[in-house]
Amino acid sequence: MDRQFAGIFSEAFMILIGLYYLRLMYENFQRYIDERVALCDAESKLVRSVAVIKKIRKRQYLLQEGDVWKYDAFVSSGCLRTYSINEKGSEHIIGFSIENWWCGDRESLLSGEPSRFNIDAIEDSELVMFTHTNFEMLCREIPAFNQMVNNILNKSFITQQNRINASLSNTAEEKYLNFVKKYPEFALRVPQNMIASYLGITPETLSRIRTQTARNKG
Amino acid sequence: MDRQFAGIFSEAFMILIGLYYLRLMYENFQRYIDERVALCDAESKLVRSVAVIKKIRKRQYLLQEGDVWKYDAFVSSGCLRTYSINEKGSEHIIGFSIENWWCGDRESLLSGEPSRFNIDAIEDSELVMFTHTNFEMLCREIPAFNQMVNNILNKSFITQQNRINASLSNTAEEKYLNFVKKYPEFALRVPQNMIASYLGITPETLSRIRTQTARNKG
DNA sequence: GAAAGCAATTGATGTAGATCAATCAGCCTT
DNA sequence: AAGGCTGATTGATCTACATCAATTGCTTTC
Numbered sequence A, B: 001m002d003r004q005f006a007g008i009f010s011e012a013f014m015i016l017i018g019l020y021y022l023r024l025m026y027e028n029f030q031r032y033i034d035e036r037v038a039l040c041d042a043e044s045k046l047v048r049s050v051a052v053i054k055k056i057r058k059r060q061y062l063l064q065e066g067d068v069w070k071y072d073a074f075v076s077s078g079c080l081r082t083y084s085i086n087e088k089g090s091e092h093i094i095g096f097s098i099e100n101w102w103c104g105d106r107e108s109l110l111s112g113e114p115s116r117f118n119i120d121a122i123e124d125s126e127l128v129m130f131t132h133t134n135f136e137m138l139c140r141e142i143p144a145f146n147q148m149v150n151n152i153l154n155k156s157f158i159t160q161q162n163r164i165n166a167s168l169s170n171t172a173e174e175k176y177l178n179f180v181k182k183y184p185e186f187a188l189r190v191p192q193n194m195i196a197s198y199l200g201i202t203p204e205t206l207s208r209i210r211t212q213t214a215r216n217k218g
Numbered sequence C: 001g002a003a004a005g006c007a008a009t010t011g012a013t014g015t016a017g018a019t020c021a022a023t024c025a026g027c028c029t030t
Numbered sequence D: 001a002a003g004g005c006t007g008a009t010t011g012a013t014c015t016a017c018a019t020c021a022a023t024t025g026c027t028t029t030c
Helices: A002-036 A041-050 A106-111 A132-141 A143-169 A172-182 A184-189 A192-199 A203-217 B002-036 B041-050 B106-111 B132-141 B143-169 B172-182 B184-189 B192-199 B203-217
Strands: A052-056 A061-063 A071-077 A079-085 A091-098 A118-121 A125-131 B052-056 B061-063 B071-077 B079-085 B091-098 B118-121 B125-131
Touching: A002 A041, A002 A052, A002 A071, A002 A125, A002 A143, A041 A132, A041 A143, A071 A132, A079 B143, A091 A184, A091 A192, A091 B143, A106 B143, A125 A132, A132 A143, A143 A172, A143 B079, A143 B091, A143 B106, A143 B143, A172 A184, A172 A192, A172 A203, A192 A203, B002 B041, B002 B052, B002 B071, B002 B125, B002 B143, B041 B132, B041 B143, B071 B132, B091 B184, B091 B192, B125 B132, B132 B143, B143 B172, B172 B184, B172 B192, B172 B203, B192 B203
Parallel strands: none
Antiparallel strands: A052 A125, A061 A118, A071 A125, A079 A091, A079 A118, B052 B125, B061 B118, B071 B125, B079 B091, B079 B118
């Protein structure tokens, strides 16, 4: 009897912990939204009602090449990478996503074609996801939400433009130094070989660049 | 008396020709819109009422580094390039815009900061331009217009994503062959040295690639 | 706590593509 | 028709970065 009680208790406890975590994970997204737009109570509830929370472990795939991507996904904690694999079998990292970034393959999402990219977790991660249908509904129903999404898209566009410019104009060393300046968080969390891949250089070259610049600084 | 009449006549004639051209230039934009959205008469007129038509000559600047870009610009004929100049003084072409493309510097437009890019005409060109304030008004007043703009932005984002992927994954030759496949119009109209700059290779390398691939095809 | 993976470093060597330089061809100008 | 630009081609050489290979220090795993 005692034991049974303990069992029930611990089960209930686990459920509570589970709910608590879910709340935490969503709260980060809530905060992100609140910082950007002022939603009324009904609107907030609408958003919350279609949000799906997903946890994925380090090394786990969120998307595999060949699959169709159907979500809009917000990273509430952790870190993921989006990358392609070319015919020669080498990986090239298109982008990283940490807390408060979005991730996914927009091309596959909008075209309905299978993705040419892979996305996997570099750290255990937590996501707030929306099916694209729901996401479009939110954009339609909540103009301010739509406006926010638009801003994000605009910013991403600009970021990519700058990355293209950098890839054309800069040497390997310049690319790395600019990267560190622009994304110091990444430089600390992401393994060096992945940063190299993102910059379009080999891990060996990046290692040499680092020892050289460190030497020059004294 | 005769001569004076001839003068007036020819002047009126020139004005008519001028008006005719303006109509033509705008018509291309009108067609572009009509292919994408169904606007009612009042909406079409609203768009037309804030459109400004601009002609620029080959080699003329549309935007110079350091200036703030304030427009949304549609290319109704001709061809332009957007490029940056790095500290070493070398030019790098970020993008080309031909008929039915848009051009400008979104970063400067949205941030209000001076642009780091130059835009000039590769051919005599005709543009339909909107001040950003007017353009935002159109997006606000005409939901379908807003939707169209959003689609364009999404597509541009995807295009850039793919360009980044190509720049990381492909050899110079692959980049060129993909470029020709994807944008055959450009390959014909744009001088080779500019294509090289766009691809991030030197004109010499591009020339060698071309002779080699031609030889291989027999 | 040994074994197995994985990431980073360092060295030796290779190469795609850059740079430098000269020539050539097609133009616009006068 | 002649000179002057601009862009393309070709050759010789150079170099930034890649590739290959070995070593070392880690985490992860059983």
